[in-house]
Amino acid sequence: MEKIVTEKIHGGKLVRIKINFEKNIENIKITGDFFLYPEESIEKIENSLIGIDKNSSEEIITNKIKKIVKENNIELIGIDEESISKLIIKSIS
Amino acid sequence: MKWRIIPLHVTNGFTAMAIDEAVSESVKEGSDSTIRFWRWNPSTVSIGYFQGIEDEVNLNECKKNNIDVVRRRTGGGAVYHDYNGEITYSVIGKEEIFPKSIHESYNIICGWVIKGLSNIGIDSKFIPINDIIASGKKISGNAQTRRNGVLLQHGTILYDLDVNKMFSLLKISKEKISDKMIKSVEDRVTKIKNFKNIDIEEAYNAIMKGFTINKEFYIGKLTNEEINRAKELASEKYSSKKWNYMR
Numbered sequence: 001m002e003k004i005v006t007e008k009i010h011g012g013k014l015v016r017i018k019i020n021f022e023k024n025i026e027n028i029k030i031t032g033d034f035f036l037y038p039e040e041s042i043e044k045i046e047n048s049l050i051g052i053d054k055n056s057s058e059e060i061i062t063n064k065i066k067k068i069v070k071e072n073n074i075e076l077i078g079i080d081e082e083s084i085s086k087l088i089i090k091s092i093s
Numbered sequence: 094m095k096w097r098i099i100p101l102h103v104t105n106g107f108t109a110m111a112i113d114e115a116v117s118e119s120v121k122e123g124s125d126s127t128i129r130f131w132r133w134n135p136s137t138v139s140i141g142y143f144q145g146i147e148d149e150v151n152l153n154e155c156k157k158n159n160i161d162v163v164r165r166r167t168g169g170g171a172v173y174h175d176y177n178g179e180i181t182y183s184v185i186g187k188e189e190i191f192p193k194s195i196h197e198s199y200n201i202i203c204g205w206v207i208k209g210l211s212n213i214g215i216d217s218k219f220i221p222i223n224d225i226i227a228s229g230k231k232i233s234g235n236a237q238t239r240r241n242g243v244l245l246q247h248g249t250i251l252y253d254l255d256v257n258k259m260f261s262l263l264k265i266s267k268e269k270i271s272d273k274m275i276k277s278v279e280d281r282v283t284k285i286k287n288f289k290n291i292d293i294e295e296a297y298n299a300i301m302k303g304f305t306i307n308k309e310f311y312i313g314k315l316t317n318e319e320i321n322r323a324k325e326l327a328s329e330k331y332s333s334k335k336w337n338y339m340r
Contacts, residue, residue: 013222014170016148031145031340033170035195035222037239039142077168077195078222 005091009034013078017087025052025092034079041074045084054092061085094190097313098305099129101297106137106163106174109181111326114166115319116185117243124316126186128304130297133174133181137161138262141169141236145340154261164337165247167236169223172249173259178284180297182206182304183247191244196221199237202246206233209303210250213296215288223248230283250300251284252293 006016013034020027028049036042048068052061062085068074069081104112109131116127138160140149149171150162160173174181184202191198203219210217210227217227225233235248285296315323330336 016145018145029145029340031143031148033141033168034143035168035236036143037195039166039168039238042143075195 003091005087007083007087007090009079009083012080012083015079015083015087017084017091019088019091021054021092023054025049025054025088028088030084032079035077036079037075037077041068041072044068044072045074049088058082058085058089061088094309095125096186096305096308096310097125097127098301098310099127099314100301100312101130101132101180101294103132103134103176105135105327106133106139106161107327107331108323109133109137110139110163110165110331111323112315112319113183113185113245113247114326114330115322116183116315117240117245118322119316119319120185120187121241121243124319125313126190127183127313128310129183129185130301131181131183132176132179132293134176135159135161136173136175136178137163138171138173139163139165140171142166142238143168143340144171146338149264151262151264158258158262160262162337163331164339165236167238167245167247169234169236171263172234173262174249175253175255175258177293178251178253178255180250180252180293180300181247182250182300183245184304185243185245188239188242188244195237195239198244199223199235199246202237203233203235203248205304206235206248206250206300207303208306209300210285212299212302213285213289213291215285227283227288230281232283232285250296251282252296253286254282254284256282 002020004018008014015032018029062081065081207217215227223235224231233250237246
């Protein structure tokens with residue numbers, strides 16, 4: 001199943017999640033007009049989410065993103081781990 | 094330190110993005126920090142690094158109007174850069190000459206734009222994350238990246254704008270507009286010409302002075318190495334499908 005969810009983050013930027021999933025997340029793209037440094041590490045965040053059970057809690061997904069962000073010294077501007085996670089939950093539930 | 098100023102010139106969008114990267118590389122190797130001004134010919138739509146090209150741009154309409162489309166290496170939103178509609182700048186310098194905080198460094202560089210606008214008699218202010226507004230409307234959008242110890246910030250200063258043309262080329266997201274509770278993009282964008290009827294050269298001179306005041310600088314040009322590297326990046330990266338359709 002493919003879903004696309006778009007949201008303007010309060011006080012932040014526009015984020016669009018394009019997600020393919022059945023029982024697990026099979027593919028995900030996070031697009032929008034936010035800033036993230038270093039830019040190419042967006043793929044590390046996306047790749048870390050592939051395989052996640054679609055019934056996972058928001059907390060599990062947030063923590064997964066936070067771990068990658070910390071490990072790779074990623075800086076997010078106009079977007080945060082919680083809002084990505086919320087959008088993912090919204091798209092797969 | 095002395096800044097190299099590269100005065101207003103005209104370039105296509107692929108080359109413009111390639112020059113920013115080529116100069117970033119040469120600044121990393123020790124070249125002088127650089128401020129560059131340019132206009133886009135042909136007019137071009139640029140999209141932010143993280144945006145989906147097909148989500149943001151009416152590609153058929155661009156093709157019909159001979160408008161190029163290029164992905165930037167900076168984040169932020171899609172912008173229609175009209176040849177007659179804007180003055181664009183890049184600031185490229187070693188990260189160490191700017192505050193570590195992204196917000197503060199935006200504030201400093203946007204301050205140069207604000208100073209330039211004040212030279213025209215336009216009162217404007219920086220609104221985080223990356224906008225400058227005048228009379229409550231956006232007049233300048235800016236985007237920054239940092240890589241290999243070099244900061245690049247480029248931004249646009251709206252001189253004139255054909256809103257209908259912009260609407261026809263960009264897919265404006267209704268989520269973005271509804272959040273600001275404003276009916277249309279036209280209501281939230283302004284331009285130098287709304288404040289003063291001056292020609293673009295005159296506007297550029299005022300803006301340039303805003304960037305150079307209180308700085309040691311010289312008027313320079315790109316080196317042959319930078320030009321050659323930019324040609325390479327324009328053809329291999331910025332005009333490639335692989336880069337522009339990456340997301």
